[in-house]
Amino acid sequence: MTLKVKFSDLLRATLSFRTGNESWIGFSPDGNSYHIVSPVDTQISKGVMACNRPKDGTPFGGYIRWLYFRIPPFGTSTHDDEIVRKEHAKMISEGLIRDLRRFGIEAEIDENGASSADLSLEKQAGAFKQDLVCSGCSRKWNRLADSLRDPLLIFVAYRACIDDFSKGVYVFEHNCLGHLHISASSFVRRRPFAKSLAGFQGCPGFCYYEHSFQECRANCEGSCYRRIAVKLHRRSDITKDLRLM
Numbered sequence: 001m002t003l004k005v006k007f008s009d010l011l012r013a014t015l016s017f018r019t020g021n022e023s024w025i026g027f028s029p030d031g032n033s034y035h036i037v038s039p040v041d042t043q044i045s046k047g048v049m050a051c052n053r054p055k056d057g058t059p060f061g062g063y064i065r066w067l068y069f070r071i072p073p074f075g076t077s078t079h080d081d082e083i084v085r086k087e088h089a090k091m092i093s094e095g096l097i098r099d100l101r102r103f104g105i106e107a108e109i110d111e112n113g114a115s116s117a118d119l120s121l122e123k124q125a126g127a128f129k130q131d132l133v134c135s136g137c138s139r140k141w142n143r144l145a146d147s148l149r150d151p152l153l154i155f156v157a158y159r160a161c162i163d164d165f166s167k168g169v170y171v172f173e174h175n176c177l178g179h180l181h182i183s184a185s186s187f188v189r190r191r192p193f194a195k196s197l198a199g200f201q202g203c204p205g206f207c208y209y210e211h212s213f214q215e216c217r218a219n220c221e222g223s224c225y226r227r228i229a230v231k232l233h234r235r236s237d238i239t240k241d242l243r244l245m
């Protein structure tokens with residue numbers, strides 16, 4: 001069976017050098033499926049290339065025994081636009097097919113396929129069903145407002161999905177140390193014409209770090225999702241103080 005790798009997936013994973021991040025693509029041992037891991041901090045990535053892999057799989061959210069290839073960033077300090085990105089992604093895809101063959105995996109690039117969802121992010125989300133359930137103690141919250149009012153939940157991370165901000169996740173920690181994931185789409189209504197600047201010039205790159213709660217002034221679709229994260233963060237600071245009292 002020949003595995004079809006969507007060009008749109010590779011293009012999406014081709015990040016600008018400026019972001020300080022890059023992507024990896026992983027292939028299942030049977031060669032039947034793949035997933036993109038993006039973004040990966042360049043410094044972490046360098047550690048991986050130096051074979052400093054921890055024993056529990058890859059350090060950037062990959063799967064054990066899968067085969068990972070690096071998707072190097074594109075651009076120099078002066079240029080990064082969509083054309084350069086495309087050319088770079090094309091070059092990478094050709095090299096990838098050759099590399100895979102060396103590992104006995106037959107693959108081809110599917111030029112037209114629409115981009116598949118980012119598996120790693122989807123897995124993290126677990127929030128797609130929007131069941132408000134704690135991963136630790138299985139406590140349920142019936143309504144979003146109830147969970148936001150619960151002083152035993154502390155907001156700990158915002159995992160932005162830079163390809164589709166509505167698929168991002170706000171992560172809360174319960175007092176049992178379990179987590180509650182709330183989909184970003186529960187707070188913000190999707191704007192069909194909004195544009196994402198992620199990975200381009202003008203993007204301060206906050207969305208690449210889940211513990212970054214800084215407000216973003218870029219004229220980007222992601223800014224309003226980030227604003228929610230800032231608010232949630234401020235609120236849980238208050239909750240934390242209350243808990244200490």
Ligand SMILES: [Zn+2]
Nearest residue numbers: 134137174176
């Ligand atoms: Zn819990």
